[in-house]
Amino acid sequence: MMNRLTAVSVALLSAFAFNPAHAAPTCASSTAIDGTPMLICAEPGSVPVSDSRDALQVQVQAGAGITSTNRNTAALDLRGAGQQVSNAGRIENTDTRNNGYAIAVNGANANIVNSGVISSGDRAIEVLGGTGGMRVENTGEILARRQAVRSLEGFENAEVINHGLIESRDGRALQLRGDGARVINHGTLIGGEEVVEARGNFYMENYGTVLLRDGINDEDGVQFASGEIHNWGLIQGSDDGVDIDEGLVRNYATGRIISTGDTGSGVDIDPEFDNGVDPIRPSGPLTIINEGYIEGPRAIGADPAAQSNVDIINSGTLVGRSGAAIELAPGQGDSTLTLTGGSEIFGDVFFGAGNDGVFIDSLGAAGVLSAGVIDGGLGINSVRFVSYALSDLLSFVYEDERVELSFMTAFGKVSGAFRNFSQWDFGVDDARFDTLTLASRFDGSNAVPAPATLPLLLGALGGLCLVGLRRRG
Template sequence: MKRLLMTTAIAVVSFSFPNLALADCDDLSPGGGDTVTCTATDVFDGPDAVETRFLDDGSKDVIVDVLSGAVIDTTASGEDAIKLKDDNNRVNNAGTINGGDEAIVGGDGLTVENNGTITAVDQGIVGENEADEDADGVRVLNNGSIITEDRAINVGGGAGLFVENNAGALIQAGDEGIQGGDGLTVENAGTITAVKKTIDANGEFVSITNEATGIIRSTTNEGIEAEDNATIINRGVIEGFDDAVQVGEGAYIENYGTIENTQTQADLDADPGLEAQDSIDIDSGTIYNEGTIRSTTNSAIDYDPGAATSTIQNRGLITGTIAVNTDDGDMAGQEIFNAGTLVGTEGLALYLGQGTDKLVNLKGGEIVGGADFGTAADELVFEVDYFDDNIGLFAGGALFDGGDGLDTVSFLGLLSTDIVDVSLNNGELLLSVLGNGGEAVLRLLSWESFRFADRTLDLDGLVAAVPLPAGMLLFGTALVGLGVASRQRNQA
């Protein structure tokens, strides 16, 4: 049984299309496939040409057109403004829809195209079918404003939610911005802000694209949270007071803009119960960066225990108290290819933990801070052309610790005859090599194998390859001013 109680002004318009009956806002019984049109010149039941009744219908394939200047406002009654809980209904809004509870509720296949304003005391657009289950296949195309006190767009765990928020458009939520399940797709060139999670994906295979004009921002929580196999492409700004991005296994992230945790030390000082947060919190996957990934209070990228080896390709800036960190329980490996800048603001740029890890230094790459490679067989690689630049003190003289296991330093563009000097002091190795850009000095600990283009040497062979300096004090002198700190282990 269908019922339609509704809204706005009345103008009956006839169409020549077959099987299409036109109902105005006062026709409370549109059939399946009917169109309800609300215009600013119709006869309204409320003051000031505002329709205060709500539309509640159980038909399929209903179209509601709210034209420019028309207003549906159910805030006085506290009712939902438009409720179309059967399948494949559509709301086209060029006017204003103010929901006293939700603004629009629809079932599977609901489409909302908003070129006007949608507001709600509770939620803006809700996907819920006649069985009160989360709706699948909901589509929202926003060129206007959606402003709510609770969630802006919510289909719970409903699959296949698609949201397109175009340049100049706004989605603003007092709670969460967008919530959906498996296959959630968000294409954003406008602004999406929320007090809590801005995009909360309760499922896998999520796809989020944030264009250069796009802003995704949470003021107290995460910018984006998704489960496994998420894809995030960012050319704009993604910010979270908590993690800017939190994803599970098999994630793929490309960043050409800014991904940032916005906490400050002042925030932590003001609230002792507040935990420092990361910019990207990930279980496993691939991160490609040409932009900026930043946290001022914790790690820029933090790996939780993951099931597979992860990869970072960096041509931009990754900066945090630790640039790349792994939790102590993470047994998987990390492979980092760096042609950009990695910065650890508290002294350690990389803490790579338990797995088999690799750092590949590409030409032009810089590291500010040391590295702890943890356990397993790790590798520190210098690409063929890395030493074409004038390196001087590699990583500013910070210590690169191979940790436990059989660890290898690989110089792909140098011969063993390019070794200039080798010094040992309490297990620390000061190794000088000569590249096309001049002499470079590396400060190393716990590396067992040294691979050059012509041969591979163990530590004894490396030391024997070049006569030791006349005075071992030369090593101590070389360390003056480097700010040598004791080996750091992250306990996060």
């Protein structure tokens, strides 16, 4: 009797288990009025979807979801062109092995709008094929063990607009290696490697937060080969805040770019341009405009092999915790530093081997140009007082290849120390002096006297200049 009941129970349980009414739900297929194909996912845990119809619209409703438990099957596999995803629920792959995806993109111009959760035990959104044009707009969460959003070389113009959280535990929040990638971040990007990695013609605006997970060492906040980054928020790395080959870095008044490590830079300049596609070559010009706050062992630093020219315009704060606020490479040349507005520099400034220039223009406070020495390095280096006259100069002392000077601004006295500069220009007077001539105006004991009413131009002195060897310290 007991065996018979057991057999009946097993039969009932088996029938229940294989009853289609209790199978995993599926997303319902429908067609919009205009003929657009649609998939509506209205229940949690729907089976994975793979669809190659162009212009397909996938809608995952709040409380619903698509789930894969196998790395070989993406929860959502997009194979057509112009497909669109609107997720208010959950799209996930729970397999923690490598090469498992929540969303796999295999077509061009996919558009993913997420206000829910997209998560994976490996990568959340991965481009596996297609020619480019993926757009991800996130107000929810995109979470992954490795890269949260990833596209490789050859997939161009990927775009990520983030107002929520995109986080990778062990990898990059964003890895966008195709040319022309674009990121607009108002939310939070967190990574376990470089937080953002891109290559050529990259463009980024950051209004939010870009930082590494706690305990991650020797990794960058944002790393890219060429393009532009505009920062109003926080970018922080444990190696470099921003690592760039060539292009533009602009840090606005509210912006902070920080290296928390022992050897990196707030902004680091690489010696070679490498976009992963074209032949590697020396890096091209770079412009750094700082109106906010940049800090690191060096606020701005360069790889020792760098040769590119760099133009730095500072009206904000540069802090070098190692003692050097700006340290260009020994072979780096024809670079400039413009000090204007509320410029503050905490540390020495070292130029390279080219003909470098310092431009002092409309300072907004009294104090010091730099809490250290500004060293021009090798070459014929000049200082130009753009908005000041010779009569504004209060003192000019030249001793042991070092110049210490002071001048008057509308906000009070400003002083500075220089080494290895041989030309001194005054924009208001349109006059140029060599070091000895200018020093003689403030010290009658100098060997080269200067008439009180006639500035001696450098050309009239036969090109006299003093070019000192670069000294650090």
